[in-house]
Amino acid sequence: MRLLIHLILRLAAVVVFCLACAVGWVLVDAHRSIENDIAVSADRVAHNLQNLYWRQLLWRDGVYRDALLPLPDWESIATMKVIAPGICISFKLGAQDPHEICSQVEGIGTTAPGWFVSLYGALFGPHDSVTRPLTIRSRDAGTVVSRAEPAVAVRQAWRQVTVMVSVAAAMALGIGLLATLLIGHALMPARTIVRGLRRLEQGEHRHRLPAFGATEFNHIAGAVNDLAGRLASTTAERLALTKRLFQVQEEERRALARDLHDEFGQCLTATAALAASIEAGATPERPDLVDDARAIARITAQMMATLRGALARLRSQDLEELGLQASLVQLVARWNSGTANGAVFHLDVAGDLADVPAEAAVNVYRIAQECLTNAARHGKPRHVHLRVARTTDVDEAVALSVEDDGGGDAARINAASGHGILGIRERIAALGGSLSIAAAARGVRVAAIIPLILPQPRAAAAVA
Missing domain, CATH: 3.90.20 (Hemagglutinin Ectodomain; Chain B)
Incomplete structure (x- = not known):
């Protein structure tokens, strides 16, 4: 796995973990907030009813009366204002039947899904009600009971969770994008280092x-x-x-x-x-x-x-006496006269090989000699083509190729550890050339590039 993706996945895991912790904290805070609203609503309504009771007592000269029921006044807008949303207040005066009033719930939020209702109930259970006495004339004058509507409490918790998750998700997305850009920018040198190592692997020391x-x-x-x-x-x-x-x-x-x-x-x-x-x-x-x-x-x-x-x-004296081209002609002629399996060897020469340096000529001849030997030894060819061409561009070189129709396996030859292929590779590497072994139409094609300007070891060492 790429390092950038690995770091992004780790960052995403941390964000999800923090988001889960935040959701848990919001649920706990919502539960506490509802319980606080229950208690505060009970205290406010009790205080409001006490004021109403004393006002009715003074207006009606009720000091000598046994009971006063300020029922027409307590279910008013003033009382509704002191009740938190989603809270129901039940007022009971003496032995009379209780009267209940609930706050409005239209603006609390949408209905929570079933899984959230089940999760919330499993975590916290139902909310406890709060009872406050109405201490007018006696402690048994009446009671105020405050409770939370279960469905409304869940809606309140769901609203807070959705708001928090929406904000947190937006922030996490933005932070994730910025972190990805910053991590990617910070890791850009790694790509440069990998490309440099690849170039070293290819021999660009x-x-x-x-x-x-x-x-x-x-x-x-x-x-x-x-x-x-x-x-x-x-x-x-x-x-x-x-x-x-x-x-x-x-x-x-x-x-x-x-x-x-x-x-x-x-x-x-x-x-x-x-x-x-x-x-x-x-x-x-x-x-x-x-x-x-x-x-x-x-x-x-x-x-x-x-x-x-x-x-x-x-x-190799023939190279000095006859030259490279004539030596290659004699080489191919010897193969045609001495091959027992009836294979025909062909020679194609392009360019002028007369002024090829002696050291390069010896290497070209030895490489051609070994390639012809491998073509005849590792297959059953009917035709073997040796092509030697002198390039005339800025980097002068000799391009040599041997192609046969013997049906050999190029991959097996590439992986072979015999002295023949190994010697060719070492000789070409010492000359600063290149070698390729690939499949041909009916056999194997071995191609080599032998530079005529040989590399200077001292210069290479000095650069290093």
């Missing part, structure tokens, strides 16, 4: 990350830049070592070819001459000597043919 405003990202950028410098230095040293190894390999091949030609070749030639001498000097009574001499001659001829093939693969 000269790339450096810029400085960032945040200290933490600056530390990361510094570590990445240091890593890039070390990678550039290590890569330059590895390329220089690889080039030196290939040079030593070519020298060893020349030495081995020279030793085989001078020592082993001369021995085979002497063996063939000795076999011919034995065959010529054998008497008619020793026909077995003739047969043995001819067998030795045949074996010697086979070993000579094998030796010539080995010398052709080892020697």
Whole structure:
């Protein structure tokens, strides 16, 4: 999961938790507010009735009367004003029947849904009523009972919750959007760092990350830049070592070819001459000597043919004597003459290969040699096409491709750990080129770009 989404989800979880806590607090506050309205309404009505009682007592000269019922006056607008919305007041004077009056509920709010009614009832239960005595003439003169309408109380709580949730949701949405923008802006250096790491992965070791405003990202950028410098230095040293190894390999091949030609070749030639001498000097009574001499001659001829093939693969003097193009022609001709499965090898040359530098020419020849060997070894092709082209743009290079119709698996060749593909990759990497192995129409296509201007390890190391 992306870090930005992860942080946003965490922020949303915190907001939902805070919103739930706020809803719980609003419910508790609404419950307390209703209970307070019940008590306050009872006190106000009791006080109002006491004033009415004394007024009626004075106006009617009721000091000597046993009972006064100020019923026409207590159910008035003045009394309604002191009763909180959603509260009902019941007044009982002596032994008479109680009289009840309720406040208006039209402006309290809409009816609460059933689930909220059930939740509110489960959490708080019904509200307790409040009783206040009317202490006129005696404590048993009358009582004022204040209670809350259950449906109206739930409507009041629902209204407060909806108002609070609406405001909180709007604020949470705004805060969430602003937080998302701020978090996204704060995490923008991470994308730059990832792109820089990708470029390092692709071999762009000269790339450096810029400085960032945040200290933490600056530390990361510094570590990445240091890593890039070390990678550039290590890569330059590895390329220089690889080039030196290939040079030593070519020298060893020349030495081995020279030793085989001078020592082993001369021995085979002497063996063939000795076999011919034995065959010529054998008497008619020793026909077995003739047969043995001819067998030795045949074996010697086979070993000579094998030796010539080995010398052709080892020697690179032909490149210096004939040039790259002629050497490639001879290479393809040897494959056409020596292939046992009947495959036909084709050569297409584009551009002038005459002035290709000697070191680059040797590498092109070795890469072509190994690619043809892999094409013939890892498939059953009928046609193998070798194409070599000299580019004429600013970055001069030789483009080489080998395509066959042998039905090979490009993915398996890419994942192979054999010495052939590994040697091609290392040789091309040392030259600063590129290699691609992909599926062709009926087989596999191996394409390589070999720069003619070889990379300078010292310069790369100095930049690092």
